[in-house]
Amino acid sequence: MSSVNVSEDASPANINLKQLKEAIPAECFQSSATTSLLYLARDIIYAAALVYTALQIDSIPSPWLQAVAWLAYTFAQGCVGTGLWILAHECGHGAFSPYKGLNDFVGWVVHSFLLVPYFSWQITHARHHRYTGNIARDVVFVPPTETELKEGNHRLSKLLEHAEDTPLVTLARLVQFQLIGWQVYLVSNATAGKKSLPDTDNATTSSTTANHFTLTSRLFSPSQRWSVLLTDIGLLLTFGFLYFVSTRVGVKTTLLLYLVPYLWVHHWLVAITYLHHTHPDIPYHTEETWTFTKGAMGTVDRSCMGFIGRHFFHEIVDYHAVHHLFPKIPFYHAERATHAITPLMGDRYMEAKNESFLGSLYSTFKSCNYVAERRDEKNQAGTGQLFWVLKRE
Template sequence: MSATFVSGSSVPGDSGDSSEVRTTKVGNVASLSQVQKTAIDTHGNVFKVPDYTIKDILSAIPKHCYERSLVRSLGYVARDIICMTIIGNVGYRLIPLVESQAIRFVLWNVYAYCLGLFAFGLWILAHECGHGAFSDYTWVNDTVGWILHSYLLVPYFSWKFSHGKHHKATGHLTRDMVFVPYTKEEYVEMKGKSVISEVAEETPIMSFLTLIFQQIGGLHFYLLTNATGQPHPEYSALGRSHFNPSSPIFEKKEYWYIVLSDIGMLCTFALVYWWSKTFSAWSAFINWFVPFMWVNHWLVFVTFLQHTDPTMPHYDDSEWTFAKGAAATIDRNFGFVGQHIFHDIIETHVLHHYVSRIPFYNAREASAAIQKVMGEHYRYEGENMWLSLWKVIRSCQFVEGDNGVRMYRNVNGIGIKPTDSKL
């Protein structure tokens, strides 16, 4: 026989204050009491801090899910490049034959959009290389990853090192490397106010403009200045750049790898310059630059929504563990494109944070296995991701909490109101 007692629980309006859930199992001889921390999310629902271990997660994953096939991985690279080649050869020859300028404009945009989808697929495969999920051979992983990421103007080793640290400290307020939210105190200080009630609501048009900037320039603003990463106030914006071998993001032993990443970028600039001179500026623009901009968008779109949600916690140092932090991510659904072109990076991202070396083609099976362990702690949102993007940008402005668990709040009147104590 068992009984569940709830004591000191928060109710909507408590702005994330802690509660304790005590579960007592009554037997013939003794009783067992376990305290589980909770918080209140933006919607006013009780969030329970995960109580399983990383060993529980790893034990649930079938061993064959870890197997990596170089031939299969290279096959996906070839598939994506072939698809881009077919689109390029067919579209670039046929679209100029269309007489209507308006229809040509639409077709060129569809053309570049389709190229951008498969280009982002290649980015994801390079991301697999950085995690060692591409093959059993490090030199193959780094060679393929360096070529693909450089072509898309992402510094491969720089990204690999900082992204690896992100995986080691996901959800940690002072150690995570990207999408680190403002605390309430930091948000108020940024607005130049003394209390949260003095901060004006953000208008929808301002949210929209913020979203446009984030989607167009967010990636390279992050790479150039480490925006949304740890602040490192003792360094200038460029001093903490992903392109700077001496950036505090990296260790000294990584110096020449960062230089090699920068060389990869320079090679791409040289290639695009040669391309525009040999063929035409238009050819380079529509076949490389516009798809490159779509890759920028998709990367920010996907990663932002994987790590930001009104139900998602962040942890102080006193409360964070790897198992809790890896669960501070969310799976979403992007339909056919997500599964077949974006290589399931959206649909199996929670698993990816627990075991990043599992190749994407084994991820669905492994994800289903760990969901049985995670139970209610597994988060999934199946609504349209464009709708989610708007909801998240409006509702997730900063985090607050006083028990080591911080939940998102906003000044836009959405969900639970933040506390209004003086800072």
């Protein structure tokens, strides 16, 4: 596990959102439809060029070279697809342009093409931003607590057994996590906090489902059903398009052109989100002690993806803390905004450096098992902060 480098300047413990916002140049909050559309056009050109090139692979005489070419294509297209995914994510936050209609249209088209439920996920992702770091109400990668595990000793034993897994078993679990973690979340709301669902008075209560596709899902209020319907229409159109493509180039080629890059895309997005919010030095907070600013600052910027992260992933790996504080700042202003607030945040700004992305993913997945509330040494009262209980070496 790499160490976290913090800003050298001390900062007041009670730094607030207003002070942070005032430190950021006003132009960082301004999005440009032209700039964003140019990035979108660039990524679409990349994707189209890769597809055109891939359609020539079968003409390569050597099957071994064909296999290498397909591997290169699927990896590269996965990187490009991740960039497109991130641009649609910008749309969902209103950071793509000043125009809500344009944001939602672009986001719906791009995310639907990537089989992401745009409006449905936009709704639940907003809850993640609203409650980041809240052990009860966050919706993404909320860890089990020591108290919860002790209520069912068999679960605790199982978790501790996993902590002692061999590297091969840990790797197998990680691969499973990366391959289907996103899909499991979409269909079951897995890893969400116990109180992450909307208030029952406002939510649809006639259903026990908590997925992103059903109009009566408990994730949504009755007024949001039209958004879920539009989401589903977008996904059905994409399935129809893929079926049409398969009738022209064949099922095998369609799977290589689309399915394998799709898996790469969601591998990257699951890993990126997980590493942004999971680190031994990042606490979760109880409902009583949590605040929006505490939660938003409980993220890690990771400078470990090099050219791929900065060019294809639109720097989402490098500058995520400022995104949680001010999600309407477009990604192309995130670096400048981050540099503006780090002196004020002091040691509350967390940045992991000198690490490999995949190495950090593996070590974090193996080490971070569950969280326990830290106690005040003087009176043994709970501090409201829950830290990771790490694997014992």
